[in-house]
Amino acid sequence: MTSNVTRLYQAVLRDPTPPISIRLRRGFSDWVVRKGFPPPSAAVVKDEAEAGGARLVMERRGDCGRYTLDEPYEQGRLRTRVTYAESVPAMTGWVVVTVEQHGGPDPAARRGAKQRGRQRAERQPEPAMVKAPGFLRAYLNTARISDGAVQVEGAAVLLTEDGVQRFVSVMTEPRRRVPILVVSPDPRDPEVARERADQLADGVAGAGLVVRLADLRAQDRFNEAMGPELGVFGAAVRTYFAPFDPAGEQYPRRHPPMGDAAIRSRGAAALDRIVDGAIGETAHRKLPDDMRRTLDVVYRVLAGRAEPGEIADAAAPRPSKVDFAREEMRRRMMAMTRRPTAPKAEAVTPAKAAVQATVEITAEITAETTVETAAEATAETARSVADMVVKELRGELEAALGLATSSQVPGDSGQVLREIRVLGAHLSGLRDIAAERRGDGPATEAERNLRDEHRLLNEEYAEAVTSARKLAERVRWLERRLAEAGQPVYGVTEDDPVFEPGGLVEVLAEARESLRHIGVGDTYGAAARLDLEHHIQCRTWAAKAWDALRALDDFAGARSGGRFAGGFYDWCAGDSPGRRTIPTGMLSMRESKSVVTRAKFSAPRRFAVPPEVHPSGRILMESHIKLRPVGYPAPRMYFHDDSAGSTGRIWIGYLGDHLPNTRTN
CATH class of the missing domain: 3.30.530 (Alpha-D-Glucose-1,6-Bisphosphate; Chain A, domain 4)
Incomplete structure (x- = not known):
């Protein structure tokens, strides 16, 4: 063992x-x-x-x-x-x-x-x-003890009809950290809800807040505030994780309910499962x-190596240093990625003044210069960004590595990858600007230079992503060394081989061979098309796809093994070190109604799955990962979650260019 x-x-x-x-x-x-x-x-x-x-x-x-x-x-x-x-x-x-x-x-x-x-x-x-x-x-x-935003009670809170509106503001407090467990009344036996609430409050004390709806009137008022998909009724228990906003919630199942029948059939074990899910959500937060x-x-201080007064010094806010050269470069990049708009005659607030200033800067670049001058200015900015990537990015990655290892918070290493992906979005914006300004006329020398700069910048960005992934592996190695030295580190695993994908087809082949909870369908042709037509950008997309597939594999292993009860969005939204995740901005768990209900759009999204997943051998896949948010091409990876089903796997149905929808057709 x-x-x-x-x-x-x-x-x-x-x-x-x-x-x-x-x-x-x-x-x-x-x-x-x-x-x-x-x-x-x-x-x-x-x-x-x-x-x-x-x-x-x-x-x-x-x-x-x-x-x-x-x-x-x-x-x-x-x-x-x-x-x-x-x-x-x-x-x-x-x-x-x-x-x-x-x-x-x-x-x-x-x-x-x-x-x-x-x-x-x-x-x-x-x-x-x-x-x-x-x-x-x-x-x-x-x-009055809180989680930093909302009061955490030692017993279940009784919520009456008159208190519902005030309590909704507690649930939607953006700084809330703890989950809220809401117990609905049983009209046949009022003591049932009371006993369940007390047992839950005992289990999640300090890591959650338990609320018991006083009666059916309170339940109706509460459900009216929640909306049709986020309510709780019939002696059920529902857990509302943070952050929460009933008006903007796109994935209601992220807040799982457990019905009265399931609780009665399983008894205390059912409530234990609710408790386990609630405290598991907060156990690894920073x-x-x-x-x-x-x-x-x-x-x-406790070890005698510091004086008590040093605690106040450490608690004092730390002013962040401003890199004025970097801020100026960011201003120029953002100015060039905005279209100039005519100002409207209206009251000017500070926020609107800032927007107007940005518009004026954009107009200065786009309207008061010739095409050649604008292209040269863009090329200069591209060269500056490239120089920053080459000269500074590695130092920043090393600093992030030091922070991750010194703080012993394994999840911090993922922040490096996310920051580099933001840079990638900016580089894509520069490319689009260059394409717009080129027009239909013959390319000038400055424009040709800009295209060369863009190609080199993409290559350097791909190299930066590869370096960041190597550093992430180094963090994992250091975590293991800490564990061997007796320091508690969550998520210590065996060595994973460092895989550096050169294209999307390589990613699919590696996933089929090495990821035990991932199944890959017949999508090699669509992936190969992107590899051949966009071979430079594909290195970046392949790195994102591999990160996403490993996150899906990690999630499916936890869910099929009973260690996690939510969906993949919950998995990524929870701030829990030790998990492989991707930014939730890359995720879309469903398609629009116009796509799902129209055959010409839904048919291309039906992909092959094993018969044990669906008897017909095909299923509509709505959940997808955006390897590039906008632009052309905009690769997508569609998947079906059967981690809690008969196969215990995530099935990849498609990896390729953006599929048709109402905006593309």
């Missing part, structure tokens, strides 16, 4: 009421006494005790402290850690609570190791099904910036 460390629970709490230490220590001490430990002493700086194979360490110094409880279970141990810091100037006091599994069975075995449609894997022992530590409900009831800065200082 290989050793592993997995984060199972995390609560990130803001507590503005001093002193945190007294209220937190009282509740935590009562909890460990119930576990058989002697009453901890408040007179010592560091209190250590053992009971029944478990070990307790309680430390404090100045206005910060840490409690660590290691408990045995089966072949491994559970470690509960509570770290706190009192309020200082520029920072509200905080408490971070984590529960980690050290060793023991792989968490993939939680709901069984069954592979649907294939031979069943050998059963493994059931790992711990973790809920919130038992002291949290008592602590949450001592003050800490807020001020907490991340001060947490390292707190650890050094």
Whole structure:
């Protein structure tokens, strides 16, 4: 059995009421006494005790402290850690609570190791099904404690008809971190909803908020505010993840409901599954910036390597340095990617003044220069951007690598790739501008130079993407080294070979060979066409496609193994280190109604799947990944999610140029 460390629970709490230490220590001490430990002493700086194979360490110094409880279970141990810091100037006091599994069975075995449609894997022992530590409900009831935006209660909140409108504003608060679990009433037995809400509140304390609708009037008012696809009724429970906006929600199933029949048939196990999904969503989220800065200082203070006063220094906001040369280049690029528009006679606000200034800059470039001069200006900007890519990008990537490894947050390495993709969008904008200004006349020397610059810039961009992916692999190697040294790192896996795709066909071939949860259909012809016609850009698209396929494979493995209950959009939207994800802006989970309901548009989107997925052997695939958001060509990768079905796989039906729709026809 290989050793592993997995984060199972995390609560990130803001507590503005001093002193945190007294209220937190009282509740935590009562909890460990119930576990058989002697009453901890408040007179010592560091209190250590053992009971029944478990070990307790309680430390404090100045206005910060840490409690660590290691408990045995089966072949491994559970470690509960509570770290706190009192309020200082520029920072509200905080408490971070984590529960980690050290060793023991792989968490993939939680709901069984069954592979649907294939031979069943050998059963493994059931790992711990973790809920919130038992002291949290008592602590949450001592003050107005929040997740940084909304108050987190120690018990279920009763919501009446009159309070619905105010509560909707809580649900849609953009800074909310914790999920909200809403329990609808059972008109046959009012106590059913109460008991379910209490059990859920006990399980998600600190990492979620449980709300019980008081009666049918409150339910009707709540559902009216949510809309037809986001309501909850009939003694069901629905989890609303953050961020949430009922008016703009395009994927209602991201907020999963569980009906009364399923809860009654499975009993407590059904509510445990809801709890597991809620705390699993928040277990790996990054800490807020001020907490991340001060947490390292707190650890050094407790170790005697720093003074308590340094916590306030670390909490102070850090002004960001402005690179004026870079800002000027960004202004010029954005100016050239906007079309000049005539100003309207209306009141001028500061925001409108900024827009008007941008329009004037664009007009200056496009209307007051000749075509040759404009092309030369564009070429100069392209050369400057190319120079920045060559001279500066590697340094930025190395800096990002250092940040990812020093902070021990594996998910940060993906930010590098996202920033490079933004640069790629800007490069595409430069190409489109060059094409517009060329017109139908003969190309000038400046325009020919610009086209050469654009070709070179695309090649350099592809090289930058390749370098970033190599650096991401280096981060993963460093994560493994940290794990070997005894540092907890989520998501440590075996070595993955570094694959550098040269085209889309190579990506499909590699996916078929190495990604066990991905099935590839007959789409090689469409991919090859793009490889041949756009061979320079295809390196960039292939890198994006490979990242997307690995993210899909990672998601399908988690969902088919019972470790994740949402869809692929949920997987990517959740800020959880250790997951392979892609930006949600690349995702579209459905097509427009005009495409789905018209045969001439829906027919090209029906792709082959195995008979166990659909008896006809073909299925309409709406979900797709945009390898390039706009422009020509705009490659798309269509897929069907059967990870929770009979095959346990994601099926790739198409990888090629943009399919026809109402705007292209």
